[in-house]
Amino acid sequence: MATKISDQLQQLSLELRFEPTPKRIRALLGEHVVLDSRRAVIVWEPRRMVPCYAVPADGVVGVLSPAAPPEPTPLAPPVLHPGIPFSGHSTPGESLDVSVGGLTAEAAAFRFDDPDLAGYLAFDPAAFSWLEEDDAVQSHPRDPFHRVDIRHSCRHIRVSSNGTVLAESTSPVMVFETGMAERSYLPPAHVDWSQLIATDTVTLCPYKGAASYWRLAGASGGDVAWSYQEPLPLAGEIAGLVCFYDNLVDVEEL
Structure with missing residues (x-):
């Protein structure tokens, strides 16, 4: 079997x-x-x-x-x-x-x-x-059985909140990480920055590095997006790209 x-x-x-x-x-x-x-x-x-x-x-x-x-x-x-x-x-x-x-x-x-x-x-x-x-x-030891695969894609990804488009791209970078949901990282030029406000949040990942965060403009909720501005070498291809929490905003593949 x-x-x-x-x-x-x-x-x-x-x-x-x-x-x-x-x-x-x-x-x-x-x-x-x-x-x-x-x-x-x-x-x-x-x-x-x-x-x-x-x-x-x-x-x-x-x-x-x-x-x-x-x-x-x-x-x-x-x-x-x-x-x-x-x-x-x-x-x-x-x-x-x-x-x-x-x-x-x-x-x-x-x-x-x-x-x-x-x-x-x-x-x-x-x-x-x-x-x-x-x-x-950074953060904790790397799991020797943990992978982070980064792949360039032509998927059409749209991110919105209550009908307002926050980002849209046909050239995302997809991140497939062991034990995690797949993530779509979008070029910053494809993000409507008028809809986001930077926060002081910083998190550390032993595979990708230090992440900075944004929340929705005009909203009192928490962080909805993040980016690795200077990622670790393993994740260099996502430098500056932006990813959104798909449980806090709508992330669609069209």
């Missing part, structure tokens, strides 16, 4: 998963090195889609101490949203504070009870600055 791979991966998301990485991994708290290891693994806790790094204890430079008990975190959803803090663990273990150079990151490390990860400690991606070899890592 044939197997749909994505279904199998979805089932695996309920388990504690890890994958070794050959890269040298370092983390810094301020200017101080917290860990330095060539034997790191990438770890996904059960129901978490966003991974973190874990390293053997001999790669940890910072001082570890027991953390205060965390606030209870509801773990009912089938998938833990990336916004749920690192301290909301979904597998047994011990939360630890990390101290170095007079600085402390509270509950920023985690010692697993799982025997297959015995001796390894996971670290909060958001609490430290990270390096893979000598290159900075």
